Amino acid sequence: MIKVLVVDDDQDLRDNLVEVLSDNGFSPSSAENGEDALEKLQADKFDLVLLDSVMPGMDGMETLPLIKRAYPKTRIIMLTAFSTVNSAVEAMRSGADDYITKPFKIDELLVAVRRCLEEAKFGVCEELLNSDDMFKCLANATRRKVLMLLYRESKLRFMDMTRQLKIDDHTKVNFHLKILKEAHLIEQDGRKNYQLSPQGKKIVTCMSSIAAD
Amino acid sequence: MIKVLVVDDDQDLRDNLVEVLSDNGFSPSSAENGEDALEKLQADKFDLVLLDSVMPGMDGMETLPLIKRAYPKTRIIMLTAFSTVNSAVEAMRSGADDYITKPFKIDELLVAVRRCLEEAKFGVCEELLNSDDMFKCLANATRRKVLMLLYRESKLRFMDMTRQLKIDDHTKVNFHLKILKEAHLIEQDGRKNYQLSPQGKKIVTCMSSIAAD
DNA sequence: TTTCTTTGTGAAGAAAAATTATCAACTATA
DNA sequence: TATAGTTGATAATTTTTCTTCACAAAGAAA
Numbered sequence: 001m002i003k004v005l006v007v008d009d010d011q012d013l014r015d016n017l018v019e020v021l022s023d024n025g026f027s028p029s030s031a032e033n034g035e036d037a038l039e040k041l042q043a044d045k046f047d048l049v050l051l052d053s054v055m056p057g058m059d060g061m062e063t064l065p066l067i068k069r070a071y072p073k074t075r076i077i078m079l080t081a082f083s084t085v086n087s088a089v090e091a092m093r094s095g096a097d098d099y100i101t102k103p104f105k106i107d108e109l110l111v112a113v114r115r116c117l118e119e120a121k122f123g124v125c126e127e128l129l130n131s132d133d134m135f136k137c138l139a140n141a142t143r144r145k146v147l148m149l150l151y152r153e154s155k156l157r158f159m160d161m162t163r164q165l166k167i168d169d170h171t172k173v174n175f176h177l178k179i180l181k182e183a184h185l186i187e188q189d190g191r192k193n194y195q196l197s198p199q200g201k202k203i204v205t206c207m208s209s210i211a212a213d
Numbered sequence: 214m215i216k217v218l219v220v221d222d223d224q225d226l227r228d229n230l231v232e233v234l235s236d237n238g239f240s241p242s243s244a245e246n247g248e249d250a251l252e253k254l255q256a257d258k259f260d261l262v263l264l265d266s267v268m269p270g271m272d273g274m275e276t277l278p279l280i281k282r283a284y285p286k287t288r289i290i291m292l293t294a295f296s297t298v299n300s301a302v303e304a305m306r307s308g309a310d311d312y313i314t315k316p317f318k319i320d321e322l323l324v325a326v327r328r329c330l331e332e333a334k335f336g337v338c339e340e341l342l343n344s345d346d347m348f349k350c351l352a353n354a355t356r357r358k359v360l361m362l363l364y365r366e367s368k369l370r371f372m373d374m375t376r377q378l379k380i381d382d383h384t385k386v387n388f389h390l391k392i393l394k395e396a397h398l399i400e401q402d403g404r405k406n407y408q409l410s411p412q413g414k415k416i417v418t419c420m421s422s423i424a425a426d
Numbered sequence: 427t428t429t430c431t432t433t434g435t436g437a438a439g440a441a442a443a444a445t446t447a448t449c450a451a452c453t454a455t456a
Numbered sequence: 457t458a459t460a461g462t463t464g465a466t467a468a469t470t471t472t473t474c475t476t477c478a479c480a481a482a483g484a485a486a
Contacts, residue, residue: 027256043240044257121365131420132354139352140445141345152334159461172446174463179444192462206419207344353473371434385474387435405434 002117003045006030007037007060008052008079017050020106026113034058034066041067046074048116050109053080053091061091068095075116079104137183138203142167143176147196150186151204155193215330216258219243220250220273221265221292230263233319239326247271247279254280259287261329263322266293266304274304281308288329292317350396351416355380356389360409363399364417368406 004026006017014030021028029044031037033055041049049067053060060078067076078091083101091099097119098112137143142165149164150156156164162173177194180186185200196204217239219230227243234241242257244250246268254262262280266273273291280289291304296314304312310332311325350356355378362377363369369377375386390407393399398413409417 135348135351135353135357136444138348140348142445144348157461158463169447170462171448171464175445178463349472355473372432382475383434384436384476388473391435 001027002047004028004113005037005040005046005049007033007049007055007063009033009055009057010052017109020110021113024110034060034063037063038066038070041071041074046071047120048075048077048113050077050079050113051096053078053087054082061087061094064091064096065094073120075120077109077112077116133183134185134199134203137179137185140176140179142173143180146173146176146180146194147185147200147204150194150196150200155189155195157193161194214240215260217241217326218250218253218259218262220245220247220262220268220276222246222268223265230322233323234326237323247273247276250276251279251283254284254287259284260333261288261290261326263290263292263326264309266291266300267295274300274307277304277309278307286333288333290322290325290329346396347398347412347416350392350398353389353392355386356393359386359389359393359407360398360413360417363407363409363413368402368408370406374407 002025004021006014006021006028007030008014008017009032011032014032018028018030029040029046031040035058037049037051038058040046051060051064051067060080064076064078067074075097076095077098077100078088078096079100079102080087080091081102083099088099097116100109100112145165146161149161153164158174158177159170161177162168162170165173167173177186180200181188184197185203186194187197188194215238217234219227219234219241220243221227221230222245224245227245231241231243242253242259244253248271250262250264251271253259264273264277264280273293277289277291280287288310289308290311290313291309292313292315293300293304294315296312301312310329313322313325358378359374362374366377371386371390372383374390375381375383378386380386390399393413394401397410398416399407400410401407
């Protein structure tokens with residue numbers, strides 16, 4: 001289900017958009033200003049934010065770069081009543097994916113929303129193609145076992161790892177660790193302890209949603 | 214953030230648990246009966262459900278198997294005031310991961326919660342190790358490209374695929390399609406159209422959260 | 427209908443890549 | 457200085473991928 005966050009101070013518009021989005025198969029939530037929006041974004045993942053630029057409290061232009069920095073993969077469409085070329089350009093430069101002027105027809109918005117998400121699909125595809133090292137790395141059972149160990153134990157020395165893996169040839173373990181390091185799935189701290197990298201953590205947690213039920 | 218759903222008809226207890234869980238670094242929500250719980254579960258993913266067995270409306274024992282069937286990876290701890298060996302056994306057989314009798318000390322509950330989630334971690338590890346075919350399958354760029362194509366186009370014929378992939382030898386494409394089929398990442402409908410399997414869809418959407426920002 | 431082209435599938439051996447085994451070092455540290 | 461821990465380089469082996477050939481089914485063309 002595609003989650004959309006509607007951020008606007010006008011409750012009527014908000015409720016209206018939520019209803020329309022819901023009717024069109026999206027899962028919408030709403031927020032009435034920037035602070036509220038950031039809170040909602042922290043609590044939940046959204047695919048798309050519809051962001052009003054003028055609001056009391058933290059306004060849209062202020063919120064936009066904050067959202068983009070914290071959640072780079074979330075798409076943002078700016079909605080604005082007082083539109084100038086400059087403000088539009090500025091919004092796009094700050095990371096908005098599209099820009100719509102009020103008043104707008106609901107269909108116009110839906111077209112933009114769909115196009116925006118379609119482009120996001122493209123992004124996913126790029127990533128699928130460009131993370132070759134990562135996938136090659138995950139293709140080996142020993143290496144996955146290493147990830148699993150580090151997920152459970154969080155930190156391990158080289159020799160402790162080989163013992164836990166029950167592999168008697170330690171140079172073999174070393175070979176795999178090297179590949180894992182090169183794919184940035186694990187890293188070493190100052191004391192040569194191996195641990196999952198942020199990337200590595202993401203992957204392991206992701207497995208739970210991928211693997212068969 | 215680990216999400217916990219507290220299901221109990223006693224509002225005091227509910228509020229109390231939500232507060233405690235929140236203080237202990239969890240992200241809790243609450244529901245007051247079975248129907249309510251199922252709705253919340255549908256709207257959002259939860260890692261753990263604390264489920265009261267006796268409630269007006271749909272009670273816990275009734276709700277338990279429904280939750281387990283729909284969300285097999287969600288952990289469930291039953292909470293119950295009138296405890297017998299039989300009811301405990303029955304709950305466990307229906308898929309509860311733990312069983313606590315009321316009244317309980319809050320620490321007792323937290324211990325159970327943590328252990329439960331720890332065991333879930335174990336489950337993730339199992340999956341990491343046992344889905345060898347899938348990872349082997351994803352290790353190849355051509356095969357990932359196929360997944361990507363099917364993600365965008367949803368359905369494709371054999372020859373359309375080879376053309377889009379710009380591979381002139383169609384038997385090579387076939388080789389990879391076979392492997393994808395064997396790993397259950399794609400499937401064919403009656404008219405021999407290739408499409409993503411449910412598994413395959415999950416993987417592609419998962420990529421967006423794995424790949425580097 | 428027969429023939430030809432496009433589409434779709436399978437399999438075996440060659441080529442390329444990944445993995446293992448072996449040997450050789452270097453670094454702490456007790 | 458021993459001893460365990462750690463890493464790298466290389467050849468041998470196994471797996472994966474590519475190439476080539478063979479073949480069957482469906483539809484178009486003669």
